[in-house]
Amino acid sequence: MPGQTLNLPVMGVVLQVHIPSRADKPESSPPKQCGHENLLPAPVVLSSVHELDLFRCFQPVLAHVQMLWELMLLGEPLVVLAPSPAVSSEMVLALTSCLQPLKFCCDYRPYFTVHDSEFKEFTTRTQAPPNVVLGVTNPFFIKTLQHWPHILRIGEPRMSGDLPKQVKLKKPSRLKTLDTKPGLYTAYTAHLHRDKALLRRLLKGLQRERPSDLLSALLRRHLLELTQSFIIPLEHYMASLMPLQKSITPWKTPPQIRPFRQDDFLRSLEHSGPQLTCMLKGDWLGLYRRFFKSPHFDGWYRQRHKEMAQKLEALHLEAICEANIEIWMKDKSEVEVVDLVLKLRERLVRAQGHQLPVKEATMKRARLYIETVVRSLPMDLQVVLCSP
Known part of the structure; x- marks a missing residue:
């Protein structure tokens, strides 16, 4: 269970x-x-069970981890060109995991080859690249995916304990030959300033041969706190769109969740923005504006809206179960009473399937209500409603 x-x-x-x-x-x-x-x-x-050694994966790109985090947050198309399938796969999985606890809503392929069925779709120049993170090893892809906006080429891994040679930021126009040097080829400009203190701590830990799992934990915590600082203002604003519990009455349709207005949210950042929990400076407003156009905002919003709608249904069910149902039935037709029974049963089924956040006491009371209502109906309707 x-x-x-x-x-x-x-x-x-x-x-x-x-x-x-x-x-x-x-x-x-x-x-x-x-x-x-x-x-x-x-x-x-x-x-x-699939936890990665995040520090080892990101060693060659430590100086650009925050930029890569932004690219992942915005759902940007990215190609990872690595020396082996193992390095390719681990880097793609590390990139897609750096948004936790935000769910990664884009497509990703840890090891993509020319034989994959989407090869033509991903290499065509007649349309914009899809929101995919591709891991490849064949240098042929440098030419065929040259039009992609972000390409990360990684060199051969270094021996354990060696200081990693950091890949450099390079303009996409430099990506011309099949022997292109390692680097992050992008025209993207990061919205947030780099956390230099974190980079110094990680490199110092590597020099002192600190265990990789400790450095991974440090890096993972930094990315987690960065994501949480970005998401918390969104969560707070979304919660403010929920109708007040006192506005939910038993015999009326629950009020609607208010719409998400981007301008209202951006104005709220002045007093409840990420600066309250994150020391990093930068263009947070610009980052949020681009985030609104990404698959991750769409995925986050749909999930939160669904959870809030389920909470509204659960609160409405509680309100019904706390009301005097016998008084309500006095002036109601059989059609209205039967409709209530069917709706209560449907919500109970969903609650038992963990689709509605309903307390066990509320479910028990709803079952008693159904029995009370059914007993008040004519025998022929009781037979119909009690049949399996």
Whole structure:
């Protein structure tokens, strides 16, 4: 069941697996379990079975991590040209994971080849490149994907402990030959200033041979806090569009969620913007304006609007269950009463399927209401409504 933690014994080892529920946030810490503090060997905690060594993946592009974060946030088309399928795949997966907890809503291909069915679609020059992150190894793609706005070419990985040679920012016009040097080929100008203090800490940690997992955790936390600082103002504004609970009455259609007005949101940033939680300076307004045109804003907004609509339905169901249904039925026709039964049943089914955030007590009361209403109807209707 979603939300439960299972103990799975396998060959003398106990795997404790937490099954995520809809309420869990992506990449959230697993719940702490009692009684395991003194186990030997100490338990190993993985927040995800596919967790990447983020620092190792981003070593050659540490100086441009924030620019790459912006490109991912805006859903920009990006090609990663790497020396091997492994490096290509890991870099693409690292890029798509750097927006957490924001869901990545674009397409991505960790290892794309000339034999893929979308080869013609992705290489055509008759239309703008799609919102895709492509990982490739064949230098042939430098020519065929030359029209893409952002191309990241990575060199051969260095030995562990060596200072990474940082790729340089280069204009797309420099991308002409098949032996193009490593670099980030883009005309994009970052909206936010680079966090130089973070870069110094990471490079110093590498020089002192700090464990890669510690440096990955530092980098992951920085990206997480950056994304949260960007998203929190959106979440606050979206929450303000929700109707007040006191406006929800049992026998009327619930009020509508107010529309998201971009200008109103941008004005709200003056007193509740990302500057409250993030020290980075830059053109936050410009970044939000471009974000509104991206697939990630569309995906985020649709998901939040859906959750709010479900919350409205749940609050409306609670209001019905707290009302005196017998008084309501006195002057209602059989058609209206049957309609109420069908609507209550439909919401119960959705609540049992975790599609509505309804409390167990509310569900129990709704079932009693249905029984009360059905008993008040003529026998022929009772038979119809009680039939499986």
